[in-house]
Amino acid sequence: xxxAMRFKAVVLGWLLAVLGTWMPNAVxxxxxxxxxxxxxxxxxxxxxxxxxRCLVCQNESLAASQAALAQDLRRQIYEMMQAGQSREEIVAxxxxxxxxxxxxxxxxxxxxxFLWYGPLxxxxxxxxxxxxxxxxxxxxxxxxxxxADRERVAQLVADNSVERRGSI
Numbered sequence: 001x002x003x004a005m006r007f008k009a010v011v012l013g014w015l016l017a018v019l020g021t022w023m024p025n026a027v028x029x030x031x032x033x034x035x036x037x038x039x040x041x042x043x044x045x046x047x048x049x050x051x052x053r054c055l056v057c058q059n060e061s062l063a064a065s066q067a068a069l070a071q072d073l074r075r076q077i078y079e080m081m082q083a084g085q086s087r088e089e090i091v092a093x094x095x096x097x098x099x100x101x102x103x104x105x106x107x108x109x110x111x112x113x114f115l116w117y118g119p120l121x122x123x124x125x126x127x128x129x130x131x132x133x134x135x136x137x138x139x140x141x142x143x144x145x146x147x148a149d150r151e152r153v154a155q156l157v158a159d160n161s162v163e164r165r166g167s168i
Contacts (some may be wrong), residue, residue, distance in 0.1 A: 001161065034078045048087055049074055053104055
């Protein structure tokens, strides 16, 4: 008989396998909706839509998303490409309309400093706090109980043990 953990692992494996075969088809379906004059233009469209974020989905590109907004944005990008607009012009239009959030790789500027440097800052703070805690523990500074505190705790423990013996 199969253990519960093994069963869950097998089910998860099958689920991932099915999803893994479905996802490329979803991206291919988005390209099939459009006619390109050359394979190069199709590659540029795919590359651009893979580098732009779907504004509705959780961390999914425009190329992979099936949301209605993503379909509209793909259609708009296609029309802009057909009108002869460059990649930079298309990206600038989308950033102006939807902010840097539409980009998977936003530029480094004052508005995005925390996004780029925040994780490093948090890591440095964590390392400093860890070093401080280790040094404090080694120096014995964390043992700040006075003699009176220790005597009080000893008295409470003794009183508690006397009460327990009496109730048994």
